[in-house]
Amino acid sequence: MQPTIVSKLPNVGTTIFTVMSQLAAEHGAVNLGQGFPDFPMSSALTELVCKAMQSGHNQYVHMNGLPALRGALAQKASSLYGATINPVTDITITPGGTYAIYTALTTVLQPGDEVIVFEPAYDCYIPTIELNGAKAITIALKYPDYSIPWEAVKASITPCTRMIMINSPHNPTGAVLSREDMKTLSAITANTNILILSDEVYEHLIFDDIAHQSILRYPDLFARSFVCFSFGKTYHCTGWKLGYCIAPDHLMQAFRKIHQFNCFTCDSPKQVALAAYLQNEADYLNLGTFMQQKRDFFRALMEKTPFRCVPSHGSYFECYSYEGFSRETDKELAIRLTKEYGIATIPVSSFYRNGEDNKVLRFCFAKKEETLASAAAKLTKLK
Ligand code: PMP
Ligand code: GLN
Numbered sequence: 001m002q003p004t005i006v007s008k009l010p011n012v013g014t015t016i017f018t019v020m021s022q023l024a025a026e027h028g029a030v031n032l033g034q035g036f037p038d039f040p041m042s043s044a045l046t047e048l049v050c051k052a053m054q055s056g057h058n059q060y061v062h063m064n065g066l067p068a069l070r071g072a073l074a075q076k077a078s079s080l081y082g083a084t085i086n087p088v089t090d091i092t093i094t095p096g097g098t099y100a101i102y103t104a105l106t107t108v109l110q111p112g113d114e115v116i117v118f119e120p121a122y123d124c125y126i127p128t129i130e131l132n133g134a135k136a137i138t139i140a141l142k143y144p145d146y147s148i149p150w151e152a153v154k155a156s157i158t159p160c161t162r163m164i165m166i167n168s169p170h171n172p173t174g175a176v177l178s179r180e181d182m183k184t185l186s187a188i189t190a191n192t193n194i195l196i197l198s199d200e201v202y203e204h205l206i207f208d209d210i211a212h213q214s215i216l217r218y219p220d221l222f223a224r225s226f227v228c229f230s231f232g233k234t235y236h237c238t239g240w241k242l243g244y245c246i247a248p249d250h251l252m253q254a255f256r257k258i259h260q261f262n263c264f265t266c267d268s269p270k271q272v273a274l275a276a277y278l279q280n281e282a283d284y285l286n287l288g289t290f291m292q293q294k295r296d297f298f299r300a301l302m303e304k305t306p307f308r309c310v311p312s313h314g315s316y317f318e319c320y321s322y323e324g325f326s327r328e329t330d331k332e333l334a335i336r337l338t339k340e341y342g343i344a345t346i347p348v349s350s351f352y353r354n355g356e357d358n359k360v361l362r363f364c365f366a367k368k369e370e371t372l373a374s375a376a377a378k379l380t381k382l383k
Contacts, residue, residue: 008130008131009127009130009131012127015123016123016346016347016350017033017034017035017123017346018034020033020034020334020338020344020345020346021033021034021344023335023338023339023344024338024344027338027339027342028342029337029338029339029341029342029343029344030342030343030344030371030374030375030378031344031364032343032344032345032363032364032365032367032371032372032375033334033344033345033346033362033364034344034346034364035171035238035315035316035317035364035366036238036239036364036366037236037238037316037366037367038366038367038368038371039236039367039368040236041235041236041237042235042236042277042283044277044280045235045237045273045274045277048272048273048276048277049269049270049272049273051273052268052269052270052272052273053269057268057269057272058268058269059268060264060265060268061265061266061268061271062265063256063259063260063264063265064091064092064093064256064259065091065092065093065244065265065266065271066093066268066271066272066275067087067088068272068275069093069271069272069274069275069278070087070088070091070093070244071087071275072274072275072278072279073085073087073091073244073246073278074086074087074090074091075278076278076281077216077246079281080214080216081214081216081217082217083214083216083217083219083222085216085246086249089249089252089253090246090247090248090249090252091244091245091246091252092244092245092252092255092256092259093242093243093244093266093271094242094243094244094245094259094263094266095241095242095243095263095266095267096230096232096241096242096243097199097201097228097229097230097232097233097243098124098243099241099243099262099263100226100228100229100243100244100245101124101125101128101197101199101228102124102128103245103255103258103259103262104197104226104228104245104247104255105128105129105132105134105163105197106128106131106132106258107226107251107254107255107257107258108162108163108195108251108254109129109132109133109134109162109163110132110133110134110162111132111133111134112133112134112135112160113132113133113134113135113160113161113162113163114134114135114136114137114158114160114161114162115129115134115135115136115137115161115162115163115164115165116137116139116153116156116157116161116163116164116165117129117136117137117138117139117165118138118139118140118141118148118165118166118167119138119139119140119141119351119352119353119356120141120146120172120173120348120351120352121138121165121167121351121352122167122171122172122199122351123350123351125165126138126353134162135160136353137156137161138352138353138354139152139153139156140352140356141170141173141175143358144310144321144358145175146170146173146175146310147175147181148177148181148184150181150184150188153188154188157188157192157194161192161194162193162194162195163194163195163196163197164185164188164189164194164195164196164197165196165197165198165199166185166196166197166198166199166215167198167199167200168198168200168202168212168213168314169202169203169205169206169212169312169313169314169315170202170314170315171201171202171315171316171317172315172317172319172346172348172351172362173310173312173315173317173319173348173362174311174312174313174314174315174317174318174319175312175313175314176206176210176212176213176313176314177213178213179213181213182213182215182217182218182221185221186218186220186221189221189224190220194224195224195225195226195251196215196221196224196225196226197225197226197228198214198215198225198226198227198228199228200212200214200215200227200228200229201228201229201230201232201233201243202233202314202315202316203229203234204233204234204284204285204287204288205233205287205288205291205314205315205316206288206313206314207288207291207292207295207312207313207314208292208313210313210314212314214227215227216246222248223248225247225248225251226245226246226247226251226255227245227246227247228243228244228245229243229244229245229246230242230243231243231244231270231274233316234284234287235274235277235283236366240267240270242266242267242270242271242274288314291316291365291366294365294366294367294369294372295312295318295365297365297369297372298318298363298365298372298376299318301372301373301376301377302320302363302376302379304376304380305376305379305380305382306322306324306325306382307320307321307322307361307379308320308321308322308323308324309321310360316364316365316366317362317363317364317365318362318363318365319348319360319361319362319363320360320361320363321358321359321360322359322360322361323359325382325383326359329347329349329357330347330348330349330357330358330359330360330361331347331349331350333347333361334346334347334361337361337379337382341378341379341381341382342378343375343378343379345361345362345363346361346362346364347361347362348360348361348362363375
């Protein structure tokens with residue numbers, strides 16, 4: 001007899017990123033769906049990894065992360081955001097941003113807790129909340145600027161509200177939070193027991209001279225927050241799956257109780273390499289300009305297609321509306337574009353629990369110019 005199990009996620013299928021990347025591969029399509037760069041990462045950084053391996057950094061490092069790397073990250077948080085972060089107690093290196101989010105949610109959620117989540121929402125948030133027996137209270141960002149309807153947030157708070165999740169720059173829309181938003185969040189959470197999870201994996205991918213409003217800039221907000229980051233996004237190495245979480249001591253102690261029995265510790269040579277490479281501030285300080293050029297390059301090409309831009313101010317992504325030329329669902333169009341025109345994208349309805357469809361597709365522009373140009377050329381033929 002085959003053993004049976006009861007799924008903890010009965011309503012979940014395979015993530016849209018895998019579905020669209022697989023479809024792209026089957027049809028030889030240009031993959032502007034899943035978010036990853038198609039250009040090489042820094043060779044100086046890969047050389048540092050090789051050197052670290054060759055010089056024997058191949059055993060477990062400290063369970064909370066290589067001390068030199070945590071020291072460099074605390075220094076960076078201080079110089080970028082004026083934050084006072086204790087590298088010993090407040091930072092844990094994780095195998096990616098997703099793991100940091102999973103661990104933070106698992107650390108705090110009890111059955112019956114409510115978590116306020118803005119939609120469109122990055123696809124791991126709601127399943128992780130539900131795995132922990134908690135309830136996602138979803139609030140739609142205002143289309144088309146994808147701003148937070150703060151009055152709706154206030155109205156959604158109940159005695160069960162345990163956490164509010166924010167994500168800026170935002171995936172999939174490229175919306176960014178302003179200082180005003182952070183002040184409102186401060187006012188809403190002051191004198192409550194509500195925690196915050198701030199997903200800041202795109203902290204450096206921010207455009208149009210906008211300053212990233214990290215939680216780390218706001219001591220009152222930081223006191224109730226888990227802040228999650230990813231080296232994959234900052235150093236063009238999504239396959240490394242390395243990230244970190246910053247949280248105040250009392251929250252981080254609880255986070256580490258979970259972390260120690262899950263992965264315990266992360267890849268040693270890469271941590272050694274990153275600790276050294278973080279000294280190169282220009283690398284991450286220039287990232288916004290570098291990626292903005294790609295956004296603008298792609299945006300100009302897209303003007304020759306029937307799509308209409310829904311402007312992005314950060315991340316790898318820009319959404320484009322097709323309302324003007326098709327009545328298909330976004331999933332239907334994404335599949336048709338992949339099969340018939342050789343372009344894979346992500347339908348934004350996948351980021352809504354109820355499948356809300358504003359007729360927009362997400363395009364990843366973290367690609368070589370030739371990739372973007374060839375994709376746009378195919379789209380100009382679109383009918
Ligand atoms: N959050 C958001 C908003 C993301 O887009 C990603 C993308 N990869 C992650 C978290 C996870 O990052 P990682 O690949 O480091 O797990
Ligand atoms: N974060 C990336 C995206 O939004 C992909 C991550 C994944 O495939 N899980 O496309």
